[in-house]
Amino acid sequence: MASNEPGVSGGGSVDGHLSRRGFFGQAAAVSAGVALVPPAAAVAAAQPVEAAANAGLVDVAFKVNGEPKKLSIDPRVTLLDALRERLGLTGTKKGCDRGQCGACTVHVENRRVLPCLTLAVSLQDKAVTTIEGIADGETLHPVQQAFIDHDGFQCGFCTSGQIMSAVAVVREGAARTDDQIREAMSGNLCRCGAYPNILDAIKQVQAGDR
Amino acid sequence: MRAFDYAAPSSVDEALRLTKPGSAFLAGGTTLVDLMKLDVLTPDHVIDVNRLPLNGIRLSDGHLRIGALERMSAVAAHPTVMVHFPVISRALLLSASGQLRNMASIGGNLLQRTRCDYFRDVTAPCNKRQPGSGCPAQTGVNRTHAILGSSSSCAATHASDVAVAFVALEAMVVVRGRGGDRIVPLEDFYLLPGNTPQVENQLGPDELIVEVRVPVSPLARQSTYLKIRDRQSYEFALTSVAVALSLRRGVVLDARIAAGGVGTKPWRLRAVEDALKGNPAMEKTFSDAAESAVDGARPLAQNAFKVTLLKRTIVRALIDVAGVR
Numbered sequence A: 001m002a003s004n005e006p007g008v009s010g011g012g013s014v015d016g017h018l019s020r021r022g023f024f025g026q027a028a029a030v031s032a033g034v035a036l037v038p039p040a041a042a043v044a045a046a047q048p049v050e051a052a053a054n055a056g057l058v059d060v061a062f063k064v065n066g067e068p069k070k071l072s073i074d075p076r077v078t079l080l081d082a083l084r085e086r087l088g089l090t091g092t093k094k095g096c097d098r099g100q101c102g103a104c105t106v107h108v109e110n111r112r113v114l115p116c117l118t119l120a121v122s123l124q125d126k127a128v129t130t131i132e133g134i135a136d137g138e139t140l141h142p143v144q145q146a147f148i149d150h151d152g153f154q155c156g157f158c159t160s161g162q163i164m165s166a167v168a169v170v171r172e173g174a175a176r177t178d179d180q181i182r183e184a185m186s187g188n189l190c191r192c193g194a195y196p197n198i199l200d201a202i203k204q205v206q207a208g209d210r
Numbered sequence B: 001m002r003a004f005d006y007a008a009p010s011s012v013d014e015a016l017r018l019t020k021p022g023s024a025f026l027a028g029g030t031t032l033v034d035l036m037k038l039d040v041l042t043p044d045h046v047i048d049v050n051r052l053p054l055n056g057i058r059l060s061d062g063h064l065r066i067g068a069l070e071r072m073s074a075v076a077a078h079p080t081v082m083v084h085f086p087v088i089s090r091a092l093l094l095s096a097s098g099q100l101r102n103m104a105s106i107g108g109n110l111l112q113r114t115r116c117d118y119f120r121d122v123t124a125p126c127n128k129r130q131p132g133s134g135c136p137a138q139t140g141v142n143r144t145h146a147i148l149g150s151s152s153s154c155a156a157t158h159a160s161d162v163a164v165a166f167v168a169l170e171a172m173v174v175v176r177g178r179g180g181d182r183i184v185p186l187e188d189f190y191l192l193p194g195n196t197p198q199v200e201n202q203l204g205p206d207e208l209i210v211e212v213r214v215p216v217s218p219l220a221r222q223s224t225y226l227k228i229r230d231r232q233s234y235e236f237a238l239t240s241v242a243v244a245l246s247l248r249r250g251v252v253l254d255a256r257i258a259a260g261g262v263g264t265k266p267w268r269l270r271a272v273e274d275a276l277k278g279n280p281a282m283e284k285t286f287s288d289a290a291e292s293a294v295d296g297a298r299p300l301a302q303n304a305f306k307v308t309l310l311k312r313t314i315v316r317a318l319i320d321v322a323g324v325r
């Protein structure tokens, strides 16, 4: 059992107390009825209950931003909920939770994907990169800097997804014209309509690339 | 989401052995997880197939062979596909988004479920989701629904783009069950709704799609996919057309055409193909031929525009691929 791993205790409690976010995380991650106990105990208590209910917790180990994480989770938990509610990485945003908006975009094995449609249990041995993992220490990733330089956001809700998508688009290298960049970024919706500035930000990074 | 147990086998035999009533295979999850969250699909057992050795994109024995687990993005960008089968690459690149194409597999794409809103809403009746409960789309919201192949039981479109390209190119799916492999033409793999819209294809619950095979042909090299939609990107088709042409001295020698967004399955348009053959490659030929595309169409209150739109989509796609005006 991985209950002493940072991955399990990290998301649920703050200094041993249950945070609001941690509470909902546990409620989502573990079946209702065993949610009001600290994470490690919840995992232990959940085991026989869940086994009887034909849906035991599953152990999964993967890397997030280079750090190994181990979780014991209900197979229903998406990578998005695991990141936000179990691992405390709330930079990744939940927009639609249906694969339709791109706000949650992260990288798995260096490819941009949607964690709201990814079951966390399916990530055994995989490497996940989130918005928290792209800066180099205190130095922002060039795409982060370019979003600031060009005001690539207003409310900011879509921004971490936009940046993760843009990092991949620059790396993929296939989109060069404005229309190609717009097409490549079309899986990331922005309710504030920051699209022209996002386009400028991406072009700045590409110009620096060449 | 309902509770389920999870297994991740590493061989096809093991995956097939794990199937039982209430089991579902998980590939990219972009259909399955979405519909599980909506309680439209409620498997008790999820069998993750991503560790199965069903990869590879290669030419052999006169066929392009695509492993069922190849991702949409990988197939679209593959040099062989781009050069020999541009219609496949284009249909994929006009599908979904960059993120979804990195996740979604070719096998899963062919088995994606309809986007009919009633199907996705468990509080609504729907014959496909709950046989015998009725089809509210017949008299309700049906702007995006099918005009071809529909019945009074169901008018939902099949939403895959690449399946339209595959049907035009006479692709086959290789299906593996405990008893071995079957090879089924994709066009026949899909079934019309009739009175049983819940049965969408020939796949048994204990069978896997392992491969898609597309015959190599001179036609496929001169091919394209045109998709018309409400917004320019990241949207399903209102109408779409896959065309492949072979021309000699300005005359159509042979043609393959299929349509999407209009049928309850990817819709091969043989009558249009026949009307093109032997005639000069020009707009008049194309528009005359396109007339027969909508024979037997059964438009509903809000989607009659697709009758005209389909014909125009065919003409424009033919003009594009023939390089004429």
Ligand SMILES: Cc1cc2nc3c(=O)[nH]c(=O)nc-3n(C[C@H](O)[C@H](O)[C@H](O)COP(=O)(O)OP(=O)(O)OC[C@H]3O[C@@H](n4cnc5c(N)ncnc54)[C@H](O)[C@@H]3O)c2cc1C
Pocket (backbone or CB within 6 Å): A098, A099, A100, B024, B025, B026, B027, B028, B029, B030, B031, B032, B033, B034, B049, B068, B069, B094, B095, B096, B097, B100, B103, B104, B105, B106, B107, B108, B109, B110, B111, B112, B159, B160, B161, B162, B207, B208, B209, B210, B234, B235, B236, B237
């Ligand atoms: C927002 C959004 C927009 C989209 N836009 C488009 C679009 O424009 N065009 C388009 O074509 N598609 C579009 N899609 C659909 C998307 O392409 C499909 O969801 C995807 O291709 C399914 O593949 P998957 O690997 O994720 O399948 P999964 O979700 O893993 O599986 C789908 C189904 O197939 C079964 N299955 C999977 N693989 C196999 C196999 N090898 N053998 C047997 N059964 C199997 C599963 O059990 C499940 O029932 C869109 C989806 C979303 C969410």
Ligand code: SF4
Pocket (backbone or CB within 6 Å): B114, B116, B117, B118, B119, B125, B126, B127, B128, B129, B134, B135, B136, B137, B138, B153, B154, B155, B156, B197
């Ligand atoms: S069209 Fe088909 S999927 Fe839609 S409500 Fe009718 S039966 Fe259900």
Ligand code: FES
Pocket (backbone or CB within 6 Å): A093, A094, A095, A096, A097, A098, A099, A100, A101, A102, A103, A104, A105, A114, A115, A116, A117
């Ligand atoms: S939250 Fe994942 S795509 Fe909208």
Ligand code: FES
Pocket (backbone or CB within 6 Å): A152, A153, A154, A155, A156, A157, A158, A159, A189, A190, A191, A192, A193, A194
């Ligand atoms: S900045 Fe507000 S949604 Fe994009």
